Structures are given as C-alpha cells and as structure tokens.
Amino acid sequence: MLLSLCIYIIHAFVNEKSLPSQLHTIQQSSTIPLTTTAATEMPSEGGEKPEVGQDQAPAASTKVDWIIKVLRLLAFLLTLDATLVMALNKQTKTFTVATIGTVPLRATLSAKFQHTPAFVFFVVANANAALHNLLMLAVGFAGSKLSFKGLAPLAVPVLDLVNVAIVSGGASAAVFMGQLGRNGNSHARWNKICDKFESFCDRGGAAMISSLVGVLLMIIICAISIIRLRNHYGYNKLALNSSVLP
C-alpha cells in the first residue's frame, strides 16, 4: 500500500507538470481554425514529447522523460545484475560421507542454479526484463526523432506491464525457494541446504534483492508510462471531437 501511495504521488507530479487539463481548456476556448491547425499538429508530433505545439510545458515533459530514462537505466542494471549473479551462482563442496576404518569416504556435491526450476525461471525472467529495459531505453532515446502514430505508443506501457508481471513472478518464486533452502521444512522432511552451501545462498539472496528492487523501479516506470498515455490518446480524442464541429 505504501507502494501504491508512492505511485499516486508520482502520478500527481506528472499531472501537475504536463498540465493536460489547462491545455484542454485552451483548445476548447480557441476558434475553429486554430483547433483544426492544432489538430493537424497533434498527430504529427508523436514520440515522447507530445505537447510541443503549445508553449505551456515542453520542458516539464522533458523532465519526466529524463526521470523515466534514469529509472529505466537503473532497472536495466539491476535486472542484468540479478541475471548474471544467479546465472554464475555455483558452489562445489566435498563432504565426508562416511568413515570406513580410518579412510574417510568423500563425496563432492555441487549446488548450481540449474538444479532448481524456480531459479532457472528467475534467470530467464530477469534476462528478458534486462533486454526489455535496454530496448525501451534505446526507443526512448530514438523516439524523439521518429514519430509514432496509432497504436505504437501503446506498445511500451503494455510490454512494461507484461515484463513487470513476469519478473515479479520469477522473483517471488526464487525468494520462496531460497526461504525453503535456508530454513528447510521439518514437516516435509526437507533439510536446509544453506548451512552447507553458504556462499551459494548468499549470492542467490543478493540476486533476489537486486531483482526485487528492479521490479519496484519497473512498477514505477510502468505506472508513469500508463499515465503518460493520456498525453498521446487524450489529445487525439479531443482532436477527433473538435474536427466534427461545423
């Protein structure tokens, strides 16, 4: 709930800075030739900075753009870090299993991330999210030069949503598997493994923490992207309405 409060505050911040309601009233009160020219200007802008036609808030939109880019960079680094740390997570240890007379029998056991399907899903999900964040960063930087029309601006928030869901699922599965490995489960007769493979567990825990913080950042980015959709489609709707005026 603290998270949702945080997101609501960010939404209020985006609301203030981009000032869509003021622009709505300005468009409605202007004369018809002005609205039609504004309407023709609107769809050609596209990209990440929709309100360049008016002088009201181009700088504020750029500020939100930079915030999103910084957050995405952080999320990319965190998910990449989670992927790499978990993928390279491996520990081999030699145990003395039994002693026959004076000769100890030794067995070499290894703990790898592939042994657990939850960790495999974790690695795959975080790799996917890292790639997604990288691509969206590239789109964010190139978007000011290209113009996106129609349904294209919708793709970024929807993909964000999907990736957030996948990574949150992967992170939570890994967290619970890690909890099982750390504490064991006496009722199911499952022994804990973290007392024997400490560095495996520690590295896994670090990867999980980094992934969880990355998920948090991605949720914030997703919320901001969805709220900024209004700038793209809200204006189109208004243009559509004003174009049917006699």
Next chain:
Amino acid sequence: MSLSKRIPMLLLRLIALGASVCAIVIMVTSRDSAQVFGMNISAKYSNIPTFKYFVLVNAIASAYTLILLCIPSKNSCGHMILVLDLVIALLLDSSISACVAIGLVGKKGNTHAGWLPICGQVPKFCDHVTGAIAAGFIAAIAYFLVVLYSVHSVMNLFAPRA
C-alpha cells in the same frame, strides 16, 4: 461510465472475487495425514509459508474487490483504482508463481538437495493445493484483464463509439 462499459469490468471483478475466495477456501481446507514407516506424516497448508502467503494475498485481493464492488463508482478515483489494481494483480501473480515453484518440489522432489517428493504419501493434500493454485491462476488472469480494461477506460484511449 455507461452501462455497456461497466458490465465487462463488473463481470471480470466478480470472476476474480469468486476465484480468489475459492482459492482461499480450497487451500485452507487442504490437509492429509499418512503413516509412513511408523512415522505419522500430516500435511497442512500452514506448514508451508508459501501457501500461507498465497492465502494472505488472495484474502487481500478478495477484500479489495469486495470493497470496490460495494462503493459506488466515481470517476475521480479512477487513477488510484488503476494503480491499486496493478499492485493487486502483481501480488496475485507472485503468489501463484511461488506456490507452483514449491508445488513442483513437493511433486517431483529435488534430488540435488536431497528433498523427496511428498505427493505420493499425501495425495489429497497435493490435489487440494493444485486446485487452489488453479483457482488463484484464474483470479490472476481476471485481474490482469481488469487492469487492461481499467487502462482502456480511464485513459479514454480510443474515440467513444457513437
């Protein structure tokens, strides 16, 4: 919001409510006991923290849906409701993901960690848990559709149909 827009949302929320309540009930009533090698093995959902988390998250989701269905719809809260919907959908998704991970260990065991599967000894418990996870899955999907629909309706994405 017009009635034709409200009906799919209402339907989806009702499905989600029903599915999450079902998931809670099925998970809470899952228990089984068996005698293996003279030892008494009893399996309850509360023995495994993941299933407790699953019940908790589904309880939060059903309480939230109930509250939303009871209050009258106000357009001014649309954005806050969208954000809360997103949070609840992600929580549901994480709970079923974790339960599936633990359920796999219970069903197939993990030879590398020396964990034996328990589903052979307590089949009723395993079936109940599988049913609860399926219901939770339906609730998660319903909530994702609710989020997508919320985005569509709150943001007025497309021109209103005449």
